[in-house]
Amino acid sequence: MTSRVPATVAYMGPQGTFSHLAARSLFQDRPALEAPTIAEVVDLVGRGEAELGVVPIENSTEGSVSATLDALLDGALFICGELVLDVSLCLVAKTADRSRYRRVASHPQPLAQCRKFLARELPGVPLFPTASTAAAAREAALDDTTAAVTSRLAAELEQLTIVADGIQDHPENATRFAVIGHADAAPTGNDKTTLVFSTPHERGALRRVLEIFDDAAINLTRIESRPARGKRWEYVFVTDIEGHRHDPNVAQALARLENEGGGVRVLGSYPQAKK
Amino acid sequence: MTSRVPATVAYMGPQGTFSHLAARSLFQDRPALEAPTIAEVVDLVGRGEAELGVVPIENSTEGSVSATLDALLDGALFICGELVLDVSLCLVAKTADRSRYRRVASHPQPLAQCRKFLARELPGVPLFPTASTAAAAREAALDDTTAAVTSRLAAELEQLTIVADGIQDHPENATRFAVIGHADAAPTGNDKTTLVFSTPHERGALRRVLEIFDDAAINLTRIESRPARGKRWEYVFVTDIEGHRHDPNVAQALARLENEGGGVRVLGSYPQAKK
Numbered sequence: 001m002t003s004r005v006p007a008t009v010a011y012m013g014p015q016g017t018f019s020h021l022a023a024r025s026l027f028q029d030r031p032a033l034e035a036p037t038i039a040e041v042v043d044l045v046g047r048g049e050a051e052l053g054v055v056p057i058e059n060s061t062e063g064s065v066s067a068t069l070d071a072l073l074d075g076a077l078f079i080c081g082e083l084v085l086d087v088s089l090c091l092v093a094k095t096a097d098r099s100r101y102r103r104v105a106s107h108p109q110p111l112a113q114c115r116k117f118l119a120r121e122l123p124g125v126p127l128f129p130t131a132s133t134a135a136a137a138r139e140a141a142l143d144d145t146t147a148a149v150t151s152r153l154a155a156e157l158e159q160l161t162i163v164a165d166g167i168q169d170h171p172e173n174a175t176r177f178a179v180i181g182h183a184d185a186a187p188t189g190n191d192k193t194t195l196v197f198s199t200p201h202e203r204g205a206l207r208r209v210l211e212i213f214d215d216a217a218i219n220l221t222r223i224e225s226r227p228a229r230g231k232r233w234e235y236v237f238v239t240d241i242e243g244h245r246h247d248p249n250v251a252q253a254l255a256r257l258e259n260e261g262g263g264v265r266v267l268g269s270y271p272q273a274k275k
Numbered sequence: 276m277t278s279r280v281p282a283t284v285a286y287m288g289p290q291g292t293f294s295h296l297a298a299r300s301l302f303q304d305r306p307a308l309e310a311p312t313i314a315e316v317v318d319l320v321g322r323g324e325a326e327l328g329v330v331p332i333e334n335s336t337e338g339s340v341s342a343t344l345d346a347l348l349d350g351a352l353f354i355c356g357e358l359v360l361d362v363s364l365c366l367v368a369k370t371a372d373r374s375r376y377r378r379v380a381s382h383p384q385p386l387a388q389c390r391k392f393l394a395r396e397l398p399g400v401p402l403f404p405t406a407s408t409a410a411a412a413r414e415a416a417l418d419d420t421t422a423a424v425t426s427r428l429a430a431e432l433e434q435l436t437i438v439a440d441g442i443q444d445h446p447e448n449a450t451r452f453a454v455i456g457h458a459d460a461a462p463t464g465n466d467k468t469t470l471v472f473s474t475p476h477e478r479g480a481l482r483r484v485l486e487i488f489d490d491a492a493i494n495l496t497r498i499e500s501r502p503a504r505g506k507r508w509e510y511v512f513v514t515d516i517e518g519h520r521h522d523p524n525v526a527q528a529l530a531r532l533e534n535e536g537g538g539v540r541v542l543g544s545y546p547q548a549k550k
Contacts, residue, residue, distance in 0.1 A: 036383075036402040036403070037383045037386050037387055037390075037402060038383065039383075039386070039390050040390075040402070066384070067383060067387050070388075107406070108311075108312045108313065108406065109341070111311075112312055112314040112342050112345060112346065113345075115312075115314050115315075126311070127311040127312060127315070128311070129311055129407065129410070130406050131383065131404035131405050131406050132404065135404070203489065203492070204485075206485060206495065206498070207485040207486060207489055210481060210482040210485060211482060214478065214482055220481065222500050222510070223481070223498060223499075223500050223512075224498075224499045224500060225497050225498050225499060227333070235497070237498075
């Protein structure tokens with residue numbers, strides 16, 4: 001009898017980040033590896049030290065969307081799944097006595113996401129930027145005059161008091177995570193494809209690409225231009241489309257896109273997350 | 276005789292960030308105000324405590340592009356200028372003896388930008404994520420077993436030794452900064468306009484918008500879809516186009532865009548930075 005070793009999952013730590021929460025919610029009891037940056041997560045999967053990685057890809061509270069795209073463009077990995085995580089920010093501290101707080105720690109992005117709350121509830125308390133929401137919880141655990149804006153998970157890991165929950169100014173706050181691995185997913189009939197394309201450097205080039213998708217009855221769900229590596233002020237486009245790269249209309253559109261001459265690379269097809 | 280008080284400029288600190296470098300390069304000797312986050316920079320200008328603000332807007336080493344857009348979309352300010360800054364990352368420490376380094380500190384994004392260099396030159400030395408490149412320099416100044424990836428300015432401010440310069444894996448590394456204020460700039464004949472538009476939620480809507488720009492002979496230099504505030508998985512598009520909003524072809528295209536029914540907001544017209 002052989003015992004199968006469960007797949008290892010890599011995520012960007014420290015423990016208690018929203019990436020950690022996403023990894024736990026996708027792969028409950030599998031062994032997890034923590035890495036200090038998104039690029040390291042991608043490297044761990046690339047070297048086979050983890051079978052899969054979980055990285056934030058859109059609207060992240062960890063300021064990491066471009067880091068994820070850069071790492072995926074540099075490597076040879078595929079996106080094989082996605083997860084949409086509701087991000088609820090908590091104000092936490094060792095003590096619930098707000099008059100004790102001398103600073104509020106968090107990553108700059110969550111600090112920005114709840115600045116109306118902070119201006120109203122903790123007026124005049126200085127902000128203290130940290131590298132992650134989990135690092136902010138760590139600061140609060142070490143010093144009872146520091147409050148942190150962080151996840152419920154980080155508060156629990158650091159045994160902090162949750163002073164207020166759901167403090168973000170815009171209640172609808174979600175982060176999309178990608179699961180990355182050495183292959184993408186098989187078609188399910190309800191899929192999404194992430195791809196990167198460049199266009200010839202001439203006016204109307206992007207419009208012609210959108211016509212290709214339109215003609216094939218393909219919906220775009222995201223488009224983003226990004227500076228091309230090593231070519232200053234030339235751009236590539238990162239796009240999410242509905243459908244799997246093996247669906248006939250998508251396959252045909254991708255073939256037409258390649259013929260346009262700009263270059264296209266599929267980062268993966270995978271089942272659409274529930275919204 | 277009256278002495279005119281020079282305008283105050285706000286930037287995201289701490290001192291030595293690339294934002295600080297950009298503010299110095301644009302407004303040499305004007306009084307400068309440091310704020311802990313991009314949102315605070317925007318607030319300082321909004322409340323009139325600073326006349327202008329300098330915020331990173333594209334390809335930032337400070338992970339802040341979305342924070343800048345969110346803050347601009349929330350407020351009533353305009354972009355009135357831009358600056359393109361060459362970003363050269365340095366490895367710095369109190370000592371040039373690399374065998375002493377027990378960790379390398381920096382913001383996750385610059386750590387990712389020079390990870391090939393770090394893997395080659397400092398193999399096995401753990402990465403330590405910080406809130407900014409300037410915070411990393413601070414760590415190195417406090418502890419001689421910590422090296423930092425940071426700017427030359429931060430190294431000088433903290434009196435650290437520059438061990439290696441230009442260590443980023445892709446030599447072409449630039450960040451675009453926006454100058455923000457209560458009005459945008461007058462036409463110069465070589466301008467750019469940043470705008471945000473939404474489209475009706477139907478296939479082909481973006482293609483129709485691009486046709487409007489195309490018909491008016493307007494070049495797009497950037498496009499990015501972003502989640503609309505408060506409307507989960509609806510998107511707005513942030514776009515840079517060539518031309519000033521008072522140029523006749525741009526003014527006409529903007530009017531046509533408004534008639535499309537999705538909504539458009541001009542964040543400002545300003546002279547194009549030299550490339």
